[in-house]
Amino acid sequence: MVMTMRWFGPGFDPVTLEQIRQVPGVTGVISTLYNKQPGEEWKSEEITALKNAVEKADLQLSGIESVNIHDAIKTASPDRDRYIATYITTLERLGQAGIHLVCYNFMPVFDWTRTELAKVRPDGSTTMAYDQSIIDTIDPDNMQALIERQSNGFMLAGWEPERLAKLGELFALYRDVDEKKLFENLCYFLNCIMPVCDTYDINMAIHPDDPAWPVFGLPRIVTGKKDLLHLMEGVKNPHNGVTLCTGSLGTNPKNDIPDIIGSLNGRIHFAHIRNLLHTAPGKFEESAHLSSDGSMDIFAIVKALHDIGFEGPIRPDHGRNIWGEKGMPGYGLYDRALGAAYLNGLWEAVEKNS
Numbered sequence: 001m002v003m004t005m006r007w008f009g010p011g012f013d014p015v016t017l018e019q020i021r022q023v024p025g026v027t028g029v030i031s032t033l034y035n036k037q038p039g040e041e042w043k044s045e046e047i048t049a050l051k052n053a054v055e056k057a058d059l060q061l062s063g064i065e066s067v068n069i070h071d072a073i074k075t076a077s078p079d080r081d082r083y084i085a086t087y088i089t090t091l092e093r094l095g096q097a098g099i100h101l102v103c104y105n106f107m108p109v110f111d112w113t114r115t116e117l118a119k120v121r122p123d124g125s126t127t128m129a130y131d132q133s134i135i136d137t138i139d140p141d142n143m144q145a146l147i148e149r150q151s152n153g154f155m156l157a158g159w160e161p162e163r164l165a166k167l168g169e170l171f172a173l174y175r176d177v178d179e180k181k182l183f184e185n186l187c188y189f190l191n192c193i194m195p196v197c198d199t200y201d202i203n204m205a206i207h208p209d210d211p212a213w214p215v216f217g218l219p220r221i222v223t224g225k226k227d228l229l230h231l232m233e234g235v236k237n238p239h240n241g242v243t244l245c246t247g248s249l250g251t252n253p254k255n256d257i258p259d260i261i262g263s264l265n266g267r268i269h270f271a272h273i274r275n276l277l278h279t280a281p282g283k284f285e286e287s288a289h290l291s292s293d294g295s296m297d298i299f300a301i302v303k304a305l306h307d308i309g310f311e312g313p314i315r316p317d318h319g320r321n322i323w324g325e326k327g328m329p330g331y332g333l334y335d336r337a338l339g340a341a342y343l344n345g346l347w348e349a350v351e352k353n354s
């Protein structure tokens, strides 16, 4: 595996590449052109500038998270082919720049959802938390405001105000899109982009839905083993793969993550590892990465990845804000660095014992 951290780019991320470079064992970053709207074309110069900035700091650009997918593609609007053509152009340019991994999601309207972005834990750290009983009382119109209020002033991935300003129109687009249609639209998109992925050896890695159940009545199609295997069968090309995100799949305690890892048979292209503490059904908070701090067995997850011979990028996913850091929720430096060190330690132990 290749240990990486997510980096949002200059002007957006208060964490610097120089800081990331000093985290032991981290050799790459996962980044994006953070100012790009879904459906916008990425220019070659912009991609090269990002890559050069990363390499100048003696790190590798190990993949892109994300190239976001326009709602026209997710809903099969009449203009979807135009947006798919733009997506293919962007993939071509990423391929030409030597990028071989693209993470994306196929969630309607809302990306990841939390009800609290700075819940205070008993140790004084703050973390992101989710409570379905709160979501059940919230008007989706108020969701953007709820997230923005707690964002420490940062723009958060997937919560672009420009896009969500038209929430009513967005919901209307999805009115007739059920799970079956959403799945068909995903397969249509993947079949269109597989040729360019084959040409440039680009692994597409779908991010599971977070949380792993329908929110605000919108369909979800990437929630567990059955869905993932269904999608791998739906488009058999090995470039159609998965981002194994333990924090998203793990929102449903019934998801057996080591078993999912074993079943995906070489189709995991990227891994996000973090831990959650389940406090009640539909209620959880993001804990430290350490197994004993949450509800997941992180050792078993790392071992399962090692056992399948996983060679792709791993990143410590969300961390808490600790030591007074006023970081982007989930993406402060310190706790993610601790996470990377812990995951590297587990990996070394598994490796030396095998």
Ligand SMILES: [Mn+2]
Pocket: 207, 245, 246, 247, 248, 272, 317
């Ligand atoms: Mn994730």
